[in-house]
Amino acid sequence: MPGSTPASLSADAPTSVGAPLVAAPAAGAAAPAVPRKRQRFSPWQEAWRRFRRHRLAVASAVVLLLMVAAIAIGPLLWTVPINEIDFASKLEGPSWAHPLGTDDLGQDVLARVLYGGRISLAVGLAAMFVAIFVGVLVGAVAGMSSGRLDALLMWLADLFLSLPQLPLLLLVIYLFRDSLKAVFGPEGGIFVMIVIVIGGLRWMPSARLVRAQFLSIREKEFVEAARALGASKVRQVVQHILPNALGPVIVAATIDVAAAIIAESTLSFLGLGFPPDIPTWGRLLADAKDYLDIAPHWALASGVAIFLTVLSINFIGDGLRDALDPRRVI
């Protein structure tokens, strides 16, 4: 304590001690004078506040939004047709007429990348929804029904995880391509099939995640309290358990979008995705691979698009994980 030593009793001591003492009531008086708006944070606002602290994730979100905006309104502004063949200007590098150059048929690469992005992102999102829907459903049923059904469902998940994915994809596509084409048309049929195949082979991780979440959350006191106050099983799951299990699922979902885009690219690269005349990022890359030495801009355009999208989605997932994890202090 300053007051315990004689030195601090010198003339300047009262002022130095007194100054904050005077300042404190002044500040205290000022605070109630201004009616303080009480901060109310819902869990989502809190998550958003934490997400904003993650700079890489915010930057990625901006990049992704720009990409989405570009593929959504880009084809409306850049009205060059995607399939205008012009052999006179084939394999040209970037120019004002063709900002990203042309391909081996003289088609405009920018137009094709913009259009391809629509399909690639749509496939990614749709496949993610399929994977998450199936995963949450299976995981929730398994998590609530411990016992035989749980064991059976997890055995099924293990079975699916152990299947070699690529050969299975190829097989399924060979088997069902034509019948789906007949029902949904050539483009729609392939879309539905690819979404189902990619989503249907990616539900296992989210199912396991949801099951693990359910197993721990359903033992929480607030679920028991809800049960004690007469909440039915469905209400317990929908109102109390699922909202609390959602954080990790959202993170898994972002990763799934990226993985589905890659998977679609892989399929297209192998020539098994959409018909050759429909550009997707993977298809563009596949077509460009033979001209890597003479026209690298072609492969780069779609490659960079895939790279940026997947990278930014992964960073966003990273940021979401930090933002939604209550144990992490940000």
Add this chain to the structure above:
Amino acid sequence: MAETLLDIRGLKTWFKTDDGMVRAVDGVDLRIERGETVGVVGESGCGKTVTARSVLKLIDMPPGRFEDGQILWQGRDLIPLPQDEMNKVRAREIAIVFQEPMTSLNPVYTVGDQIAEVIAQHQKLNKKQALEGAAEMLRLVNIPNPQRRIHDYPHQFSGGMRQRVMIAMALSCRPKLLIADEPTTALDVTIQAQILELMQEMKERFGMAIMLITHAMGVVAETCQRVTVMYAGKVVEEAPVRELFGSPRHPYTQGLIRSIPRVDRAATHKERLEAIPGTVPSLLEPPPGCRFAARCRFVTEVCTRAMPTMKEVSPGHFVRCVL
């Protein structure tokens, strides 16, 4: 005599484990009348909580199982009742408040929404009316600024406040019986007193009965009219509260009362606090005799041979001991 609300007769709730049947509740009789507060006391692991949860059928089955007995709620046995019928009894007739206020509220909803959910579910009101009901309940449990607080999330409340919210939620449908499962154990002493006072107040306002489960004998002396002492899944003594503290008959009850810390004596008399030696026996294969025999200082040869029966030593005072 007042109307009997709850009458538990010979309840046996057993749990199947890999080692055999755990007889957590092994033939419990308990009666609660309209408007009275009954204390259920005993050490950890003696079956108090399982008894309480059995009443609301909150026991996981399996591994739990009602082996025998009846739970008569106003004359109707709850044990064979199907799930949806049981959900109508919960909250509307019997409500429960748990020990842990910190985790008993769902962190993702505002407290108003949570109380309103219970109200809307049982009383067929719309969302707005239910929220008004929630604010009214918060006001009743003395939470300041209820209109504003209903929009707050559980993490914005302190432990004592959350327990008030839990009580508000439990009472939102005006139950006839409130089961309080160690409602004050997780709170500090001044808050404990407030919560007990609040429960007393609510009891008088709504005329409900309370089944107060606790291991704090002081709390029992303060609030209850009748006390049931449980040991190792059995009721060992039952008496009006004055009688129990004035002349405890079972050696276990005597031990419990002696082990109450006394602030006044500890400071002046340098006495050591007395404890009951040993622990609650395994409920897997209980020995045939009195469950307390191994720890009893008056144990005789008779005690280990057969379980003593409940006998009435004075009006309303029952004890399960040969002495």
